[in-house]
Amino acid sequence: MSADAMTVHQAQHILYTAEGYVDEELWHRAAALLRREAPISWVEGPGITPFWALTKHQDILEVELHNNEFLSEPRCIMGTAESDAKLKTDGHLVKSLVQMDDPEHRLHRNVTSEWFLPKNLAKLDGRMDELADQALQKLRDFGGECDFAADIAMQYPLQVILAILGLPESDYGTMLRLTQEMFAPDDSDFKRDEDAMAGLMQTLFDLYTYFTNLTAERRANPTEDLASVIANAQIEGNPMGDMETIGYYIIAATAGHDTTSNAMAGGMKALIDHPDQLARLQADPSLMGTAVDEIIRWTSPVKQFMRTAAVDYDLGGQTIKAGEDVYLAYWSANRDEDVFADPFTFDVGRTPNKHLAFGFGVHYCLGAMLARMELKALFGKILPHLASVEYAGESALTKSGFVSGVKRLPIRYTMR
Numbered sequence: 001m002s003a004d005a006m007t008v009h010q011a012q013h014i015l016y017t018a019e020g021y022v023d024e025e026l027w028h029r030a031a032a033l034l035r036r037e038a039p040i041s042w043v044e045g046p047g048i049t050p051f052w053a054l055t056k057h058q059d060i061l062e063v064e065l066h067n068n069e070f071l072s073e074p075r076c077i078m079g080t081a082e083s084d085a086k087l088k089t090d091g092h093l094v095k096s097l098v099q100m101d102d103p104e105h106r107l108h109r110n111v112t113s114e115w116f117l118p119k120n121l122a123k124l125d126g127r128m129d130e131l132a133d134q135a136l137q138k139l140r141d142f143g144g145e146c147d148f149a150a151d152i153a154m155q156y157p158l159q160v161i162l163a164i165l166g167l168p169e170s171d172y173g174t175m176l177r178l179t180q181e182m183f184a185p186d187d188s189d190f191k192r193d194e195d196a197m198a199g200l201m202q203t204l205f206d207l208y209t210y211f212t213n214l215t216a217e218r219r220a221n222p223t224e225d226l227a228s229v230i231a232n233a234q235i236e237g238n239p240m241g242d243m244e245t246i247g248y249y250i251i252a253a254t255a256g257h258d259t260t261s262n263a264m265a266g267g268m269k270a271l272i273d274h275p276d277q278l279a280r281l282q283a284d285p286s287l288m289g290t291a292v293d294e295i296i297r298w299t300s301p302v303k304q305f306m307r308t309a310a311v312d313y314d315l316g317g318q319t320i321k322a323g324e325d326v327y328l329a330y331w332s333a334n335r336d337e338d339v340f341a342d343p344f345t346f347d348v349g350r351t352p353n354k355h356l357a358f359g360f361g362v363h364y365c366l367g368a369m370l371a372r373m374e375l376k377a378l379f380g381k382i383l384p385h386l387a388s389v390e391y392a393g394e395s396a397l398t399k400s401g402f403v404s405g406v407k408r409l410p411i412r413y414t415m416r
């Protein structure tokens with residue numbers, strides 16, 4: 001499809017279908033068209049519940065900052081018309097932070113917010129360094145060719161998050177599979193069942209069983225890990241409900257994994273695509289902090305969240321009526337020409353970099369600091385030893401419009 005030939009309707013279609021996310025260049029052309037011609041546009045289509053698509057940074061920011069006017073309940077991510085209808089009648093099977101509004105949200109976020117503070121995360125530095133060493137050793141062991149996405153990027157954040165939760169290494173495989181099934185139920189590499197909805201239900205059931213057993217264990221024998229904090233949490237003096245406890249585990253185990261691995265794989269791809277930036281970063285490691293945020297802006301692993309208007313709200317001259325849903329297109333916001341100088345330039349020294357990849361406001365990513373630490377640890381360890389790197393085959397993106405990115409990245413490299 002040529003840029004000129006694309007219509008607003010076609011661009012919207014690319015935005016809301018899982019297929020739209022497998023072609024990065026086409027997706028960005030669609031988003032740029034929407035930012036230019038229809039930044040707040042009403043979207044209707046087969047199999048979806050209509051919504052307002054927001055593609056500009058300032059509109060998304062405004063919605064995130066007005067969390068009393070724009071609620072996470074009942075529709076916090078894009079589903080199918082069928083799953084949305086079920087949500088409105090049955091509510092969430094398992095509810096977690098991202099689906100909650102205040103005061104419930106605040107009370108539940110407080111359970112672990114201490115845990116994710118820098119002073120506490122600093123304790124993890126040693127373990128993270130050890131895992132980054134292992135990743136470096138793996139690269140050496142692969143002997144010059146590997147799939148960086150599957151062999152390195154997908155493993156490392158999962159190891160970190162499970163170490164934080166205090167889960168045994170023998171469970172890593174199970175958790176990796178369940179997370180990928182949950183975030184990309186339409187992707188043929190990850191889906192459990194031909195019927196994506198049925199597959200998702202099976203995945204949720206397995207997660208439920210796994211975490212119910214874990215809760216019982218940590219209530220009987222509390223330890224110092226995050227799993228024990230969650231299992232023994234009190235909300236206003238009462239134990240947290242069973243389903244909420246499960247929801248908490250699921251978000252802690254899953255939100256911190258695929259997101260960060262997508263940033264890592266996408267980051268490596270960006271560095272291969274921009275060898276001048278790779279050389280610049282290798283020559284000046286003090287750029288690692290800005291490089292990590294640029295990688296996160298560039299890849300925007302979480303493609304969207306949604307909110308539902310609680311009241312009629314005037315947004316950018318458009319009235320969003322109470323009960324209508326808005327779609328926050330983070331990847332688009334992060335290429336907004338009005339906010340970023342040369343948004344399509346990958347610049348490891350970019351400052352300022354006010355990207356929205358971690359969201360904003362009360363739901364701002366709880367693991368943002370942790371994710372940055374992980375990316376710094378991994379690239380900080382690998383890059384000094386990477387003498388050359390190039391593609392060894394075709395890379396591929398996940399077919400998912402929620403958490404997605406580079407799922408296959410065959411590379412050929414030499415180490416020093």
Ligand code: HEM
Nearest residue numbers: 097098255256259260263302358359360363365366367371
């Ligand atoms: C590059 C990696 C990551 C990205 C891009 C990312 C992105 C996001 C986004 C966009 C949100 C929703 C924000 C909003 O609605 O305003 C979110 C929420 C959240 N993230 Fe992350 N995340 C990442 C890594 C992590 C990690 C490592 C963890 C650790 C467990 C984590 C845990 C959470 C949790 C618990 C929430 C819910 C917060 C709430 O609703 O109050 N994330 N993340």
